[in-house]
Amino acid sequence: AITRRVACPDGVNTATNAACCSLFAVRDDIQQNLFDGGECGEETHESLRLTFHDAIGIGSNGGGGADGSIIVFESIETNFHANIGVDEIVDAQKPFVAKHNITPGDFIQFAGAVGFSNCPGAPRLEFLFGRPPPIAAAPDLTVPEPFDTVDSILARFVDAGNFSPQEVVALLSSHSVAAADHVDPTIPGTPFDSTPFVFDSQFFVETQLRGTLFPGTGGNQGEVESPLQGEIRLQSDSELARDSRTACEWQSFVNNVPKMQIDFKAAMAKLAVLGQNVNNMVDCSDLIPEPPTFSGTATFPAGLNNGDIEQACATTPFPTLSTDPGPATSVAPVPGS
Numbered sequence: 341a342i343t344r345r346v347a348c349p350d351g352v353n354t355a356t357n358a359a360c361c362s363l364f365a366v367r368d369d370i371q372q373n374l375f376d377g378g379e380c381g382e383e384t385h386e387s388l389r390l391t392f393h394d395a396i397g398i399g400s401n402g403g404g405g406a407d408g409s410i411i412v413f414e415s416i417e418t419n420f421h422a423n424i425g426v427d428e429i430v431d432a433q434k435p436f437v438a439k440h441n442i443t444p445g446d447f448i449q450f451a452g453a454v455g456f457s458n459c460p461g462a463p464r465l466e467f468l469f470g471r472p473p474p475i476a477a478a479p480d481l482t483v484p485e486p487f488d489t490v491d492s493i494l495a496r497f498v499d500a501g502n503f504s505p506q507e508v509v510a511l512l513s514s515h516s517v518a519a520a521d522h523v524d525p526t527i528p529g530t531p532f533d534s535t536p537f538v539f540d541s542q543f544f545v546e547t548q549l550r551g552t553l554f555p556g557t558g559g560n561q562g563e564v565e566s567p568l569q570g571e572i573r574l575q576s577d578s579e580l581a582r583d584s585r586t587a588c589e590w591q592s593f594v595n596n597v598p599k600m601q602i603d604f605k606a607a608m609a610k611l612a613v614l615g616q617n618v619n620n621m622v623d624c625s626d627l628i629p630e631p632p633t634f635s636g637t638a639t640f641p642a643g644l645n646n647g648d649i650e651q652a653c654a655t656t657p658f659p660t661l662s663t664d665p666g667p668a669t670s671v672a673p674v675p676g677s
């Protein structure tokens with residue numbers, strides 16, 4: 341199909357809609373100066389987390405959502421317990437919002453999608469443009485906590501946006517490019533899988549392995565034992581991987597990055613416009629860079645095998661995977677955390 345493109349006033353770029361032209365300068369600025377030249381590192385991870393924490397702050401009356409309230413009402417929302425640590429990326433993003441003519445709601449979702457495109461294996465996310473400024477702070481207790489029950493997590497996602505259990509699992513693919521700074525504050529930057537710079541399926545493999553150790557101190561709220569030195573496991577991820585409502589969906593992503601890409605992209609498209617009227621928005625998805633591809637296969641970390649899997653899906657056996665060679669290794673922290 342032939343897509344008509346318009347020339348942008350910058351004399352360099354073309355876009356599918358003239359309204360998208362202003363985003364080229366934003367994109368170039370954040371790639372260089374927020375994401376360290378286009379990395380899938382700490383700022384990218386935190387910006388992806390922020391897309392969720394802004395959007396999910398929505399009551400069942402529909403007020404709020406992906407509106408930038410977490411930036412404008414930072415003094416309120418970053419004090420909510422579930423938003424611990426989010427103040428840092430809010431403060432890092434604020435100067436870019438001030439510098440460019442963009443609302444904070446648009447900026448958060450745009451930065452999340454652009455940053456995520458730096459992660460090999462990521463799908464190219466949709467970006468719709470046109471969120472008005474936020475009106476009020478989100479209510480407290482709208483962002484799920486890692487110590488919440490599966491019942492309460494699934495109910496919150498229904499309440500916020502009618503997300504199915506399958507969509508919740510798909511959204512947690514995000515924890516493939518993620519680390520925790522505050523769950524165990526003695527070991528900031530401890531990732532949820534062994535490959536925090538790649539959007540692969542190791543997260544779904546490794547969360548299904550029997551937990552055997554705490555990477556730092558024990559006894560932290562929302563943390564359970566992980567299978568690897570240097571890796572941390574959230575109680576919520578552990579329980580979602582083992583609950584009869586979500587376990588088969590969880591396992592379905594093992595060694596299936598294409599399914600992760602399709603399902604995460606679709607669920608993120610819903611999340612990114614919570615509380616917004618999409619009829620008032622312009623599709624500027626062509627501003628999102630094409631992510632680098634990932635062509636590896638899922639493996640068991642060195643020293644572990646199918647016998648270490650806590651099988652939770654009752655209807656399908658765990659996929660057959662090979663084991664990384666050599667002695668058991670430790671996962672390195674994400675720098676800059």
Ligand code: HEM
Nearest residue numbers: 385386388389392484485486511514518519520521522523
């Ligand atoms: C059941 C729902 C969820 C819970 C309980 C949860 C919980 C957490 C926790 C506790 C952390 C660690 C924060 C820290 O200590 O620094 C984290 C990190 C993260 N979360 Fe989630 N999360 C959930 C869903 C999501 C969703 C839907 C996204 C999608 C965008 C997401 C994206 C991330 C990312 C990218 C990080 C890593 C941030 C970094 O590495 O700096 N999470 N999450």
Ligand SMILES: [Ca+2]
Nearest residue numbers: 394405407409
């Ligand atoms: Ca919000």
Ligand SMILES: [Ca+2]
Nearest residue numbers: 516535538540
């Ligand atoms: Ca990964």
Ligand SMILES: [Mn+2]
Nearest residue numbers: 386519521677
């Ligand atoms: Mn972090």
